[in-house]
Amino acid sequence: MGMEGIGARVARKEDKRFLTGKGRYTDDMIVPGMKFAYFVRSPHAHARITGIDVSAAKAMPGVIDVLDGKQLQADGIGNLICGWMIHSKDGSPMKMGAWRPLAVDTVRYVGDAVAIVVADTAAEARDAAEAVVVDYDELPAVTTSLAALGEGAPQIHPEAPGNLIFDWQIGDGAATDAAIASAAHVTEIEIHNNRLSPNPMEPRATLGIYDSAEDHFTCYTTSQNPHVARLVMSAFYNVAPENKLRVIAPDVGGGFGSKIYIYPEEIVCLWASKKTGVPVKWTSDRTEAFLTDAHGRDHVSKVKMAFDKDHRIIGLKVDTIANLGAYMSLFSSAVPTYLYATLLSGQYAIPAIHANVRTVYTNTVPVDAYRGAGRPEATYLLERTMETAARELGISPAELRRKNFIRSFPYQTPVIMNYDAGDYEASLSAAMQAADWDGFPARRAQSEARGKKRGIGMSCYIEACGIAPSQAVGSLGAGVGLWESAEVRVNAVGTIEVLTGSHSHGQGHETTFAQLVADRLGVPIASVNIVHGDTDKVQMGMGTYGSRSGAVGMSAIVKALDKVEMKAKKIAAHLMEADESDIVIENGELKVAGTDKSLPWFQVALAAYTAHNLPAGMEPGLKEGAFYDPSNFTFPAGCYIAEVEVDPETGKTEILQFVAADDFGNIINPLIVEGQVHGGLAQGIGQALLEEVRYDEATGQILTASYMDYAMPRADDLPSFTLSHQNTPCPGNPLGIKGCGEAGAIGSPPALINAITDAIGINDLTMPATPLKVWSALQGSSMRMAAE
Amino acid sequence: MAKVTLTVNGRTMSGECDDRTLLVHFIREKLGLTGTHVGCDTTQCGACVVHMDGRSVKSCSILAVQASGSTVTTIEGIAAQGELHPVQAAFNQHHGLQCGFCTPGMVMTAVDMIARHGGALDEATVRHELEGNICRCTGYHNIVKAVLSANEEMHGAARQAAE
Numbered sequence: 022m023g024m025e026g027i028g029a030r031v032a033r034k035e036d037k038r039f040l041t042g043k044g045r046y047t048d049d050m051i052v053p054g055m056k057f058a059y060f061v062r063s064p065h066a067h068a069r070i071t072g073i074d075v076s077a078a079k080a081m082p083g084v085i086d087v088l089d090g091k092q093l094q095a096d097g098i099g100n101l102i103c104g105w106m107i108h109s110k111d112g113s114p115m116k117m118g119a120w121r122p123l124a125v126d127t128v129r130y131v132g133d134a135v136a137i138v139v140a141d142t143a144a145e146a147r148d149a150a151e152a153v154v155v156d157y158d159e160l161p162a163v164t165t166s167l168a169a170l171g172e173g174a175p176q177i178h179p180e181a182p183g184n185l186i187f188d189w190q191i192g193d194g195a196a197t198d199a200a201i202a203s204a205a206h207v208t209e210i211e212i213h214n215n216r217l218s219p220n221p222m223e224p225r226a227t228l229g230i231y232d233s234a235e236d237h238f239t240c241y242t243t244s245q246n247p248h249v250a251r252l253v254m255s256a257f258y259n260v261a262p263e264n265k266l267r268v269i270a271p272d273v274g275g276g277f278g279s280k281i282y283i284y285p286e287e288i289v290c291l292w293a294s295k296k297t298g299v300p301v302k303w304t305s306d307r308t309e310a311f312l313t314d315a316h317g318r319d320h321v322s323k324v325k326m327a328f329d330k331d332h333r334i335i336g337l338k339v340d341t342i343a344n345l346g347a348y349m350s351l352f353s354s355a356v357p358t359y360l361y362a363t364l365l366s367g368q369y370a371i372p373a374i375h376a377n378v379r380t381v382y383t384n385t386v387p388v389d390a391y392r393g394a395g396r397p398e399a400t401y402l403l404e405r406t407m408e409t410a411a412r413e414l415g416i417s418p419a420e421l422r423r424k425n426f427i428r429s430f431p432y433q434t435p436v437i438m439n440y441d442a443g444d445y446e447a448s449l450s451a452a453m454q455a456a457d458w459d460g461f462p463a464r465r466a467q468s469e470a471r472g473k474k475r476g477i478g479m480s481c482y483i484e485a486c487g488i489a490p491s492q493a494v495g496s497l498g499a500g501v502g503l504w505e506s507a508e509v510r511v512n513a514v515g516t517i518e519v520l521t522g523s524h525s526h527g528q529g530h531e532t533t534f535a536q537l538v539a540d541r542l543g544v545p546i547a548s549v550n551i552v553h554g555d556t557d558k559v560q561m562g563m564g565t566y567g568s569r570s571g572a573v574g575m576s577a578i579v580k581a582l583d584k585v586e587m588k589a590k591k592i593a594a595h596l597m598e599a600d601e602s603d604i605v606i607e608n609g610e611l612k613v614a615g616t617d618k619s620l621p622w623f624q625v626a627l628a629a630y631t632a633h634n635l636p637a638g639m640e641p642g643l644k645e646g647a648f649y650d651p652s653n654f655t656f657p658a659g660c661y662i663a664e665v666e667v668d669p670e671t672g673k674t675e676i677l678q679f680v681a682a683d684d685f686g687n688i689i690n691p692l693i694v695e696g697q698v699h700g701g702l703a704q705g706i707g708q709a710l711l712e713e714v715r716y717d718e719a720t721g722q723i724l725t726a727s728y729m730d731y732a733m734p735r736a737d738d739l740p741s742f743t744l745s746h747q748n749t750p751c752p753g754n755p756l757g758i759k760g761c762g763e764a765g766a767i768g769s770p771p772a773l774i775n776a777i778t779d780a781i782g783i784n785d786l787t788m789p790a791t792p793l794k795v796w797s798a799l800q801g802s803s804m805r806m807a808a809e
Numbered sequence: 810m811a812k813v814t815l816t817v818n819g820r821t822m823s824g825e826c827d828d829r830t831l832l833v834h835f836i837r838e839k840l841g842l843t844g845t846h847v848g849c850d851t852t853q854c855g856a857c858v859v860h861m862d863g864r865s866v867k868s869c870s871i872l873a874v875q876a877s878g879s880t881v882t883t884i885e886g887i888a889a890q891g892e893l894h895p896v897q898a899a900f901n902q903h904h905g906l907q908c909g910f911c912t913p914g915m916v917m918t919a920v921d922m923i924a925r926h927g928g929a930l931d932e933a934t935v936r937h938e939l940e941g942n943i944c945r946c947t948g949y950h951n952i953v954k955a956v957l958s959a960n961e962e963m964h965g966a967a968r969q970a971a972e
């Protein structure tokens with residue numbers, strides 16, 4: 022592997038700037054003449070706008086202008102779109118209501134943007150926003166998916182009668198029903214997946230700059246995919262043609278999905294910059310983030326899992342309702358369908374699966390992908406069901422899983438996915454050993470002696486990463502291809518720039534991508550720079566989400582490196598008068614195999630640029646680009662085990678140990694991969710124990726709009742984690758990478774809830790398992806016991 | 810408008826600001842030191858931690874005028890020229906940061922924590938004292954490791970020098 026190559030535990034190159042306060046995030050950008058924006062937002066969950074009076078606001082100190090949705094519409098700026106078409110089972114297309122960047126006649130959630138105020142300072146803009154008078158006729162609101170589908174529910178979009186966006190299905194319904202009818206045992210359970218706010222620590226921000234001399238726009242923004250932002254703003258929102266719009270996503274302080282989408286603020290600040298003639302910067306505060314950043318999850322499902330007499334699963338039937346909020350966000354339709362139901366086979370051989378998914382509008386923040394996006398929902402559903410079944414059948418949870426594991430590959434599931442490689446038994450065994458599963462009864466007895474309730478729980482997850490083969494997703498309704506691009510530029514002095522369409526917002530690409538180059542060429546990572554996040558520098562790319570940067574983004578770099586190497590070898594062969602096929606690249610040199618003849622890398626690079634002596638007909642220069650389109654998804658998988666102690670007096674859960682055994686395929690940098698797992702686990706544990714977005718059902722007001730009300734995991738809510746890897750290389754891409762970004766968030770919630778329900782001996786418990794909920798459950802059971 | 814004078818990272822700086830301006834905004838916008846971040850509006854996340862007269866404070870919870878006359882150290886000021894402070898080095902070595910947004914506050918908190926405990930730090934104490942700093946990326950595992958390792962490095966070195 023070499024000291025800095027693939028597999029080396031290299032400390033990150035990018036750290037120094039972050040550690041010394043030299044990171045450059047969007048809100049750090051200062052340009053001459055820059056002014057500040059504040060958005061006037063709806064205080065109501067659902068209302069008709071009957072008038073907007075901006076005259077008082079315009080007269081406030083420092084105010085440059087106040088602009089509303091009618092002006093935006095008059096200028097031809099388009100509505101926000103959902104980029105993935107889903108058809109209902111009756112063949113009709115999904116029913117997308119209009120989402121205007123600034124609401125014109127109706128507001129549909131608390132936080133819906135109505136107008137923008139531009140002023141000299143952020144404080145002045147905020148003050149003036151208070152003076153904008155918007156007249157509202159309040160309408161009844163609905164916040165839960167079940168209520169939105171109910172008889173007489175408030176109608177949110179005229180395009181979607183009954184608030185139903187689509188009613189979609191996958192799998193074989195008849196075969197599944199037959200399996201259930203013939204089953205020796207059927208486990209039935211209702212599963213709630215709680216609504217979450219992603220909460221990257223950097224709030225969203227954007228700086229729109231219009232240059233009237235060039236008729237050109239620049240947009241700094243907190244984006245995971247600046248190229249997609251440019252494409253969508255240009256092709257659909259009519260902001261500017263692509264050649265007149267530069268999007269830059271500089272250092273971005275975390276995304277977790279929430280910074281994939283193009284939000285109203287980016288569009289409106291660009292437009293407002295042209296209207297006012299000044300650069301316009303907007304930075305979200307945390308409350309605004311809770312009010313407007315896309316939320317995640319929010320599923321309610323009914324499950325039936327059928328077993329034969331040998332405890333083999335013979336059928337799985339799932340009926341899910343997904344809350345998509347007030348508008349359809351960019352990928353919102355794909356999350357509860359192709360990113361969710363296609364993973365319902367889990368790690369198990371299930372001959373018949375059928376899932377029905379209904380998505381609904383409610384008067385809440387739009388819901389879209391959040392770390393894992395659909396796959397955590399599938400895993401939580403399956404693994405809670407498996408645990409419940411094991412309890413009902415009276416067999417150990419490990420045995421039930423082992424009995425049903427898929428053991429030969431490739432494996433075609435009944436729900437589209439074709440698993441290419443895996444070894445589920447290996448992760449299960451490793452996790453059980455690391456957790457000392459067999460020693461648990463003794464530990465439980467010790468806890469009992471101290472008046473505590475101890476429990477242990479597992480979860481076996483699979484996810485689909487490396488998103489995604491373009492043709493396949495195109496046939497399923499995606500509006501874009503999901504390949505990645507790369508360009509490798511070798512400078513005349515031999516140093517290297519790699520341009521990538523992936524975007525790093527914490528993942529460490531500047532290090533791992535350089536490690537790949539170091540591995541191939543034997544040059545130090547210090548001589549390799551990674552360029553990303555700017556549409557003027559990198560031609561096109563699809564960005565970073567779905568653990569795609571390694572499996573897809575790095576594969577594109579491999580392809581470009583192949584071409585660079587081929588040309589460098591030709592030049593070296595020519596210069597050393599050797600046969601091209603005898604040239605090998607090692608330790609920063611091009612050598613003639615079996616001889617002592619060699620040329621250092623930089624000399625070959627220099628020769629490419631002096632062009633004094635190149636093979637006949639060869640173009641000067643050493644720079645190659647490539648696009649890589651994956652042939653399949655990748656399938657990371659693993660087994661997680663949580664051991665907890667519940668204090669029956671308070672209902673508080675303490676995590677005593679958390680074991681994660683993962684198969685990520687080949688690993689470029691274990692230090693970084695472990696960090697990704699830690700972060701994912703914290704978010705998954707947050708979902709299981711602490712986090713939930715809550716609304717007041719009567720008024721549609723969000724109740725959890727600050728860190729006082731929304732419980733983020735803190736350092737002393739979490740244990741140190743025990744990690745291990747059982748890697749089966751992915752056969753689908755040149756580096757054998759599967760991806761690791763989401764695993765922690767996918768596998769951990771069911772392991773924890775399985776552990777807590779094991780501890781308290783009550784299976785019926787919803788996330789987040791707060792002390793109050795656990796305590797109440799225990800009170801309920803002791804009351805029941807007393808009554809019996 | 811108020812005039813605020815501060816000694817920041819060893820230099821005396823002054824500027825005019827609104828009476829209501831928070832210290833964090835004064836540092837970021839008037840002094841141009843953007844390493845100190847704003848991650849919330851309820852003084853909970855710790856992205857804004859700086860040292861004021863030798864103590865760590867959340868610079869979003871204090872007005873710039875209140876801070877006038879004090880000595881402030883920000884993330885830009887803790888490393889000797891060109892070198893990392895041992896806490897910064899430990900965060901790098903142990904991968905205690907991902908997106909880097911919480912990092913300045915984490916580092917400033919950790920420097921203060923290590924100084925206050927005089928070498929006697931354990932995992933439980935570190936986790937407890939990080940209560941006021943939220944990180945969404947790392948799950949804290951490697952931050953805790955980095956703080957303990959920096960503590961060892963700094964106080965281990967001090968012990969050796971004393972011997």
Ligand code: FES
Nearest residue numbers: 852853854855869
């Ligand atoms: S910005 Fe100061 S605590 Fe969050």
Ligand code: FES
Nearest residue numbers: 907911944945946
């Ligand atoms: S490193 Fe991203 S929030 Fe801590």
